[in-house]
Amino acid sequence: MAALSGLCSSSPSLKPKHDRVVIPLFRKYSLAFPTRSNYCSKLSVAGEVSADLSKTNSVGVLKKAKQGGLEKDPKALWRRYVDWLYQHKELGLYLDVSRIGFSDEFVAEMEPRFQAAFKAMEDLEKGAIANPDEGRMVGHYWLRNAKLAPKPILQVQIEKTLDAVCKFADDVISGKIKPPSSPEGRFTQILSVGIGGSALGPQFVAEALAPDNPPLKIRFIDNTDPDGIDHQIAQLGPELASTLVIVISKSGGTPETRNGLLEVQKAFREAGLDFSKQVLISGVAYLHFMQGVAITQENSLLDNTARIEGWVARFPMFDWGIDIREMLVGASMMDNATRSRVLKDNPAALLALCWYWACDGVGSKDMVILPYKDSLLLFSRYLQQLVMESLGKEFDLDGNRVNQGISVYGNKGSTDQHAYIQQLREGVHNFFVTFIEVLRDRPPGHDWELEPGVTCGDYLFGMLQGTRSALYANDRESVTVTVQEVTPRSVGALVALYERAVGLYASLVNINAYHQPGVEAGKKAAGEVLALQKRVLAVLNEASCKEPVEPLTLEQMAERCHAPEDIEMIYKIIEHMAANDRALIAEGDCGSPNSLKVFLGECNLDELYA
Numbered sequence: 144m145a146a147l148s149g150l151c152s153s154s155p156s157l158k159p160k161h162d163r164v165v166i167p168l169f170r171k172y173s174l175a176f177p178t179r180s181n182y183c184s185k186l187s188v189a190g191e192v193s194a195d196l197s198k199t200n201s202v203g204v205l206k207k208a209k210q211g212g213l214e215k216d217p218k219a220l221w222r223r224y225v226d227w228l229y230q231h232k233e234l235g236l237y238l239d240v241s242r243i244g245f246s247d248e249f250v251a252e253m254e255p256r257f258q259a260a261f262k263a264m265e266d267l268e269k270g271a272i273a274n275p276d277e278g279r280m281v282g283h284y285w286l287r288n289a290k291l292a293p294k295p296i297l298q299v300q301i302e303k304t305l306d307a308v309c310k311f312a313d314d315v316i317s318g319k320i321k322p323p324s325s326p327e328g329r330f331t332q333i334l335s336v337g338i339g340g341s342a343l344g345p346q347f348v349a350e351a352l353a354p355d356n357p358p359l360k361i362r363f364i365d366n367t368d369p370d371g372i373d374h375q376i377a378q379l380g381p382e383l384a385s386t387l388v389i390v391i392s393k394s395g396g397t398p399e400t401r402n403g404l405l406e407v408q409k410a411f412r413e414a415g416l417d418f419s420k421q422v423l424i425s426g427v428a429y430l431h432f433m434q435g436v437a438i439t440q441e442n443s444l445l446d447n448t449a450r451i452e453g454w455v456a457r458f459p460m461f462d463w464g465i466d467i468r469e470m471l472v473g474a475s476m477m478d479n480a481t482r483s484r485v486l487k488d489n490p491a492a493l494l495a496l497c498w499y500w501a502c503d504g505v506g507s508k509d510m511v512i513l514p515y516k517d518s519l520l521l522f523s524r525y526l527q528q529l530v531m532e533s534l535g536k537e538f539d540l541d542g543n544r545v546n547q548g549i550s551v552y553g554n555k556g557s558t559d560q561h562a563y564i565q566q567l568r569e570g571v572h573n574f575f576v577t578f579i580e581v582l583r584d585r586p587p588g589h590d591w592e593l594e595p596g597v598t599c600g601d602y603l604f605g606m607l608q609g610t611r612s613a614l615y616a617n618d619r620e621s622v623t624v625t626v627q628e629v630t631p632r633s634v635g636a637l638v639a640l641y642e643r644a645v646g647l648y649a650s651l652v653n654i655n656a657y658h659q660p661g662v663e664a665g666k667k668a669a670g671e672v673l674a675l676q677k678r679v680l681a682v683l684n685e686a687s688c689k690e691p692v693e694p695l696t697l698e699q700m701a702e703r704c705h706a707p708e709d710i711e712m713i714y715k716i717i718e719h720m721a722a723n724d725r726a727l728i729a730e731g732d733c734g735s736p737n738s739l740k741v742f743l744g745e746c747n748l749d750e751l752y753a
């Protein structure tokens with residue numbers, strides 16, 4: 144399907160006809176702990192924000208503030224814990240920043256910057272162009288409270304879409320919408336095709352919230368790795384016929400997603416699941432060849448494809464039985480809390496403050512995310528994408544080269560206790576930790592004591608608390624986010640908390656969090672590689688159509704491609720094609736690039752004379 148823009152089109156058929164020969168600081172921080180009252184008095188004297196201040200790197204401030212050491216006196220530490228503990232009563236969420244060593248001097252210095260960040264966030268929510276490069280508004284906060292949308296039409300669109308998504312999900316689950324090939328049956332599987340945020344969000348939510356036996360199981364194709372795609376499709380087996388394919392791409396033009404879609408369509412064709420004659424589902428004529436739902440921006444390439452081919456549905460979002468309204472309620476409640484202009488009452492601002500302190504405002508430390516709950520395993524990967532794609536920027540908003548960002552990694556506790564926590568405790572001190580704690584171990588009534596007085600969950604709790612203490616004892620800082628349970632509401636709140644923290648932090652360091660120019664560079668370079676591959680193929684084809692066939696050296700190929708500077712890339716292309724039986728090696732082996740002589744197994748005259 145060529146409707147989606149792509150880096151590559153399908154390669155010519157290259158069936159080999161000859162035998163081939165392939166050879167194969169810690170710094171001692173001084174802490175003058177602010178009390179609630181002296182802190183508030185500082186806030187109240189903070190005046191209007193100085194534009195200059197908001198753009199100044201405050202590493203000088205940090206250096207000054209970071210003399211001395213982390214508080215170790217248990218009584219003082221307890222006071223700090225109590226004084227700084229943030230609680231969102233209704234959400235049952237706590238944020239403990241006491242194990243980050245910021246001083247009140249630092250907080251006071253940061254106050255004007257935070258006021259500027261709050262103002263920028265308010266403007267963003269009112270529809271300001273928060274993504275200046277792309278001239279776009281940033282509307283994700285409206286999605287959980289459509290009344291905030293700056294235009295009534297947007298509000299209506301958001302509400303209608305949400306209703307349509309919920310109705311569609313209900314209809315799929317209840318069997319009202321059926322797989323075209325089995326009118327009596329139901330959809331049993333979802334195959335979600337997307338990459339980056341368009342995969343990690345649904346993956347994280349599915350892992351966190353899907354019930355043990357969901358009405359539809361979900362699988363993901365989130366890469367252009369053929370083996371990985373084949374594996375997902377193979378695991379569907381005969382259930383491919385009852386698989387609902389959801390293609391998610393905001394831009395509708397991401398090559399990996401396009402490739403996943405093409406591969407899935409092929410699998411449907413090969414299984415004889417050609418639905419081109421299916422008509423009328425939900426009152427609309429469908430002339431589609433797959434059970435597809437597109438989730439994309441209106442009028443994107445994917446959207447147009449879905450419209451032309453008459454897919455089952457097209458949404459700017461999706462659901463598979465999880466209570467998304469509850470997630471949105473949780474997110475909206477957190478959005479309300481993170482609109483506070485009082486730093487201490489704003490959990491996202493507290494997080495941003497901790498990040499700034501721990502990373503010196505320049506990403507000098509990594510953020511290690513440790514959820515002590517298996518179902519939150521993917522939270523670290525989700526945050527890795529959110530934080531690193533949003534904050535990892537070469538230039539600030541004024542065009543200065545800043546190379547900003549914070550590296551994020553993590554997996555889950557206590558599993559990681561047996562992996563990298565050894566290094567965290569004793570090795571290179573280049574990180575701070577975020578513990579995610581879930582208080583409820585099991586649903587009520589299911590717990591038991593595996594030794595007197597102690598449950599399995601107590602062990603997990605002990606591991607978290609023990610690791611936090613052991614790290615702090617060795618001057619390793621940490622933040623702890625605590626929720627009561629993993630529910631749609633708390634997951635929505637966590638997502639919203641981090642989204643807002645990233646937005647605020649981006650303001651603190653004066654960068655655009657809402658574009659990804661660096662990713663575009665990689666995509667462009669990948670496009671160039673594939674364009675070169677096509678030239679290599681054309682050159683090889685010409686030589687392979689000669690009688691006798693003329694195997695070419697790498698130098699000859701580079702010269703005929705008019706790309707002598709790309710000889711290494713040509714070598715990599717040949718190596719890859721040879722490994723996949725699409726180029727044949729007449730002489731030499733890939734371990735000695737200069738010895739190689741290559742030709743194609745098949746001469747394609749059509750292409751030669753095209």
Ligand SMILES: O=P(O)(O)OC[C@H]1O[C@](O)(CO)[C@@H](O)[C@@H]1O
Pocket residue numbers: 338339340341391392393394395396397400532659662
């Ligand atoms: O949803 P899309 O447009 O297919 O993009 C997929 C991913 O690619 C990026 O645009 C760049 O990596 C991400 O921001 C996004 O999550």
